[in-house]
Amino acid sequence: MHPAIAVDRALISDSSLHPIAERLERGERLGPEDGLALFESPDIVGIGAMANAANRARHGDRIFFAANQHINPTNVCTLRKTCVFCSYARLPKEEGAYRYTLEQVLEEAATANSTLTREFHIVGGLDMKAGLAYYSEMFRALKANFPHVHIKALTAVEIAHIARIEKMSVRETLVALREAGLDTMPGGGAEVFSPGVRATIADKKLAGEEWIAVHREAHQLGIRTNCTMLYGHVESFADRIAHLTMLRELQDETGGFLAYIPLAYHPDNNELGHTLHREGTATSAFDDLKNLAVGRLFLDNIDHIKTHWVMVTPFVSQTSLHFGVNDMEGTMVREKIYHEAGAHTAQAMTLDAILRLIRGAGKVPVERDSFYRVVRTFDTDPAPRGAGESSKSTSVAA
Numbered sequence: 001m002h003p004a005i006a007v008d009r010a011l012i013s014d015s016s017l018h019p020i021a022e023r024l025e026r027g028e029r030l031g032p033e034d035g036l037a038l039f040e041s042p043d044i045v046g047i048g049a050m051a052n053a054a055n056r057a058r059h060g061d062r063i064f065f066a067a068n069q070h071i072n073p074t075n076v077c078t079l080r081k082t083c084v085f086c087s088y089a090r091l092p093k094e095e096g097a098y099r100y101t102l103e104q105v106l107e108e109a110a111t112a113n114s115t116l117t118r119e120f121h122i123v124g125g126l127d128m129k130a131g132l133a134y135y136s137e138m139f140r141a142l143k144a145n146f147p148h149v150h151i152k153a154l155t156a157v158e159i160a161h162i163a164r165i166e167k168m169s170v171r172e173t174l175v176a177l178r179e180a181g182l183d184t185m186p187g188g189g190a191e192v193f194s195p196g197v198r199a200t201i202a203d204k205k206l207a208g209e210e211w212i213a214v215h216r217e218a219h220q221l222g223i224r225t226n227c228t229m230l231y232g233h234v235e236s237f238a239d240r241i242a243h244l245t246m247l248r249e250l251q252d253e254t255g256g257f258l259a260y261i262p263l264a265y266h267p268d269n270n271e272l273g274h275t276l277h278r279e280g281t282a283t284s285a286f287d288d289l290k291n292l293a294v295g296r297l298f299l300d301n302i303d304h305i306k307t308h309w310v311m312v313t314p315f316v317s318q319t320s321l322h323f324g325v326n327d328m329e330g331t332m333v334r335e336k337i338y339h340e341a342g343a344h345t346a347q348a349m350t351l352d353a354i355l356r357l358i359r360g361a362g363k364v365p366v367e368r369d370s371f372y373r374v375v376r377t378f379d380t381d382p383a384p385r386g387a388g389e390s391s392k393s394t395s396v397a398a
Helices: 015-025 032-040 044-059 102-113 132-145 156-166 170-180 195-201 208-220 237-254 271-275 285-298 314-320 351-360
Strands: 062-065 068-071 119-122 150-153 225-231 257-264 304-307 364-368 374-378 393-396
Touching: 015 032, 015 044, 032 237, 032 285, 044 285, 062 351, 068 102, 102 132, 132 150, 132 156, 132 170, 156 170, 156 208, 170 208, 208 225, 208 237, 225 237, 225 285, 237 257, 237 285, 257 285, 285 304, 285 314, 304 314, 314 351, 351 364
Parallel strands: 062 364, 068 119, 119 150, 225 257, 257 304
Antiparallel strands: 364 374, 374 393
């Protein structure tokens, strides 16, 4: 639950939000009707003020980030024709299709030896030739060559796909992958749980209840995970709240989610964007900030709310640090999936650039590991640095 917070009522112009502010001040859980009211309200300043107060009550002015590296080993996907929002997937013989060999994975991962990378984020397509052996060999090799790097890999959809082609249970698949080196799981593949929305944008993809079931199995095995929601396409506000409610209920049950990351839909180079006549028109900053703020206010049992700068731009991510966000997507190194869908941001961000964004918002940069344990805390206003000197950290924790 949220700690009781002090809300500056002077910042709330929409009177319908005052009952929500009162509940937050008493430390009470918001109901679905409150979440719907937040999404329907145009008072972005008031919503942001409440989310910022809730976040500061938990985390003060600290903003976390991770030195991570994305690896997308295959874009071959059996759902190429049915996930109409996706711009990344290819059929096996389609132009641009690829599947990394182990050598190619290790070559891309080698960047970790020359950077401060502490986490590999590994997701890809539902490739019939990328089963348990493929990923087990990959994880073992990565652990052997980069023993200091945490492996966060495979969405619930990918786990279910591997289980299906191997004729194993989800639990057996998770145990085998954990033994090979899987540490945690990302939260992708959730999209929006509404059956109607899923039938429109991702027909034949793992159903919402099945996504929840995979994460429940992971949590029961001690594998922590993230959770997401893809917004800004055909879903309603009611669909969003129903989705967040399912996430909150599973967290009540298991406590296994580390962070919530709302993901902005990008309409370029995919069938859905063409159908909606949305090419070149991504989500608005208004909706991006609102999704982050509502996530902070509604998901009272998930500690961390993360902004994905590659999807909403670094500038919106910086602003979101005053809208309930306490975690920022990290260095990444090379991101492919969202750039295929029209993201115009860079594929990576340097440590100094991340520090500048966080400091520019008046916040304290904190590098974390994958479990949100502090690695080092940086000065908010460092002294001028000499050539080649790295950003100064004020404390280091194991």
